[in-house]
Amino acid sequence: MRPRQAFGLPVSQSSNGIYELMKLSSTAYGLLASRMMGNPFYIRYQITHRCNYGCRMCGQRQFDASTFKELTIDQIRMMAERLARMNARHVVITGGEPFMRKDLPEIIATFKQHHFSIRVQTNGGPQVTYERLAECVAAGLNDISVSIDTLDKLKQDDICQRQGVVDHALKTLEYAKQLIPNGISQANVVASRFNFEELPDLVRYFYQRGIYTYITPVMIISEQEASEEGYNFRSQDNSFEIEGLSAETQTRVVNELIQLRQSGQGLTNSTKFLRDYLTHLLFGKMDWTCEAGRMTLDILPDGTVTVCKEKPPFGNILDPEFETLFRSKDYREYAKKISTACSGCFYGEYREPQYAIRNFTVFGEWVQDWFRVFRFGMRFENRKGSTKVYED
Numbered sequence: 591m592r593p594r595q596a597f598g599l600p601v602s603q604s605s606n607g608i609y610e611l612m613k614l615s616s617t618a619y620g621l622l623a624s625r626m627m628g629n630p631f632y633i634r635y636q637i638t639h640r641c642n643y644g645c646r647m648c649g650q651r652q653f654d655a656s657t658f659k660e661l662t663i664d665q666i667r668m669m670a671e672r673l674a675r676m677n678a679r680h681v682v683i684t685g686g687e688p689f690m691r692k693d694l695p696e697i698i699a700t701f702k703q704h705h706f707s708i709r710v711q712t713n714g715g716p717q718v719t720y721e722r723l724a725e726c727v728a729a730g731l732n733d734i735s736v737s738i739d740t741l742d743k744l745k746q747d748d749i750c751q752r753q754g755v756v757d758h759a760l761k762t763l764e765y766a767k768q769l770i771p772n773g774i775s776q777a778n779v780v781a782s783r784f785n786f787e788e789l790p791d792l793v794r795y796f797y798q799r800g801i802y803t804y805i806t807p808v809m810i811i812s813e814q815e816a817s818e819e820g821y822n823f824r825s826q827d828n829s830f831e832i833e834g835l836s837a838e839t840q841t842r843v844v845n846e847l848i849q850l851r852q853s854g855q856g857l858t859n860s861t862k863f864l865r866d867y868l869t870h871l872l873f874g875k876m877d878w879t880c881e882a883g884r885m886t887l888d889i890l891p892d893g894t895v896t897v898c899k900e901k902p903p904f905g906n907i908l909d910p911e912f913e914t915l916f917r918s919k920d921y922r923e924y925a926k927k928i929s930t931a932c933s934g935c936f937y938g939e940y941r942e943p944q945y946a947i948r949n950f951t952v953f954g955e956w957v958q959d960w961f962r963v964f965r966f967g968m969r970f971e972n973r974k975g976s977t978k979v980y981e982d
Contacts (some may be wrong), residue, residue: 597808613825629677630916632886632943633671634899637661637697638686639891642940643713644751645737647780647808647825650686657806659892661908667700667905669893674704676913678887682939684711686891695729702730709733711778713750714762723765733774734766735804740785741795749784763801775801776858782808782830787839797856804858805847807867807936808832823899837872844868854962857936860952862945867936876934883925887916898927898940 594622639658641650662667673681681701688694689708701708711724712718714736723734738759740746746755760776777796781789793803810831811824832840853859869875875975883897890896894903895912904924915921915927947954 598717628672630885630887631679631947632939633673633681634676634700634886634888635681635683635702636685636890636899637683637688637694638690639688641687641713641718642690642715642752643687643755644825646749646751647782647824647830648759649811649825658890659890660691660895661893663696663700665893665908666697670700670704670706672907672913676916678706678709680709680943682709682711687713687715687717687721689715694722697727698726698731699729702978707733709735709774711735711737712762712811713737713755714759715752715755718756718758718762718765720765720769723762724769726896727769727773733776734762734770734774735776735778736762736766737778737780738763739780739782740788741760741792745784763796763799767800775804777801777904778806779803780806780808781832783832783834784830786832787843788811789843790850793847793850793855793857797850802856802858804938805864805867806938807870809935809937812933832871840871844871854959858959860942860945860955861953863936863938863941866941870936876936877945878934878941880929880932880934880940881925881948882929882940883889884922885944885947886940899937900933900935901928 618713638660639650641833683694683697683701689712694710698708698710701743708731710731712734716916723731736759738756739747739749741754741756747753749755763775763777766773775793779785779789779792785792791807796803808830809824811826844864844867847859848861849859851859851861851864855964866877869877880898883901886898888896888899889907890903893905893906893908895905896903904921905915909915942952946956947953
């Protein structure tokens with residue numbers, strides 16, 4: 591392991607417990623404020639549309655990244671200040687591929703200065719070196735999500751249209767475990783026809799290595815949706831659809847995931863999410879009233895803001911009147927109209943925060959997770975009654 595102090599990182603993270611306690615209280619306050627006062631709780635900031643992968647199930651492939659302006663660091667500082675005034679609490683830095691921006695550590699530091707909880711979502715490719723990740727950690731990153739859908743190297747390379755994808759992703763997760771042992775390192779697994787029956791084994795594999803897992807169901811665009819405005823991120827590759835699997839298989843796999851989740855095996859999907867996903871698989875039901883655009887916001891590389899990543903922009907975060915617009919009755923009615931007309935989705939970034947805000951059972955599950963698992967970061971062996979299960 592390379593010395594942490596060489597990158598300005600503390601040798602010990604004994605203060606991390608205090609940080610995590612502050613993060614928990616901030617999360618609780620943010621959830622309450624969103625529930626009671628309508629503050630945006632969760633921000634997805636796509637800092638770039640550029641990406642070095644060509645994942646077949648990602649609608650981002652349709653964008654010409656060269657046509658999108660990206661905010662400067664000074665503009666990002668303005669944005670972070672404005673979002674902080676709006677009492678937003680959590681920001682996910684995504685893309686495209688965030689590590690395509692050389693100033694990613696500065697961007698992280700900017701949000702950290704305003705006490706945001708920050709996650710970076712990355713494909714974990716060759717651009718994520720130990721040195722670059724260490725700079726991000728030194729800037730305040732304590733939470734990273736790395737895309738990996740299978741341990742079958744040929745299959746993963748075919749999905750991403752690149753070579754060496756699995757090795758790069760596992761390398762990045764290992765770097766994260768070394769650099770932020772008390773933080774959150776997570777494998778983001780897109781559930782599709784190619785890996786559905788592997789999902790429980792993937793959860794176990796990552797847990798044995800001190801890594802969390804989140805399951806993201808693939809979303810396939812229908813013929814009707816293809817003719818409508820929006821639905822920018824859904825795959826147009828029908829081969830990813832979970833079809834040809836019996837209801838018995840679907841039920842067995844999801845129930846096994848629920849058991850893993852409830853036994854604390856590192857799976858971070860809420861139990862409600864997994865149960866609703868099974869209902870969707872079996873009966874095609876979405877069964878929720880989306881509040882995207884009210885509890886959550888998406889910000890594109892040029893600062894334009896959308897109700898969700900699938901829908902057209904309605905304003906720009908740098909507009910001095912944006913906060914007034916967001917608080918207005920007209921905007922609330924617009925956001926409700928957009929979400930009501932949507933066919934629905936299973937994107938966790940919209941469902942999970944809303945579940946936690948509207949459902950006290952899910953919020954209680956989050957709190958239990960913190961006391962049982964999250965406060966130990968990736969050191970799962972420190973949990974009461976547990977034994978060491980992974981190699982350092």
